[in-house]
Amino acid sequence: MTAKSISEKLRQIVTERAKGCCEYCLSQENYSTQRLSVEHIIPIWKNGETTVENLALACQGCNNYKHTKTQAVDPKTSQVTDLYHPRQQQWKEHFTWNDDYSEIIGLTPTGRVTVELLKLNREGVVNLRRILYATGNHPPL
DSSP, X not given: OOGGGSOHHHHHHHHHHTTTBOTTTOOBGGGOSXXXXXXXXXXXXXXXXXXXXXXXXXXXXXXXXXXXXXXXXXXXXXXXXEOOOTTTSOHHHHEEEOTTSOSEEEOSHHHHHHHHHTTTTOHHHHHHHHHXXXXXXXXXX
C-alpha cells in the first residue's frame, strides 16, 4: 500500500504518538532531510491492516531495510525471532544506548535482530546522534 493510501489525519495521529521520531532508531524528523514514513508493522500481504495499531513512524533507512520483513535470525542464538513491534512492545525493554548515546544496543533477541536487520547504527545516523548529543538534542525520549 502506498503512502497516499494513509490519510493525513492517520499520519498525524501516528506522528504525534511517536513524538516525531522513528519508532525503531529514534531519529528525529526535525533533523531529518526527508519526511518520516508511516509504515505497516505487519505488511498488508501478511494480512496487516491500515489501522493505528499496525502503523509506525519510520525513517527512510529503517523503512527501507525493514520493507516487508517481520522476522530475522538472532546473531547470538541463531534462532528466528520477531522484529520489534512498536505497538506491542516497549523500546526500553529491547534496546539501550551505548555510553555516548551514539549507538543502539539490542538487549534481547528481538532487539538484536532489529538492530542488525534495520541497521539501526548506520554511519550517518550515528554521526548525527553524536552531533545532536553534543548540542543537548539527543536522545529524544
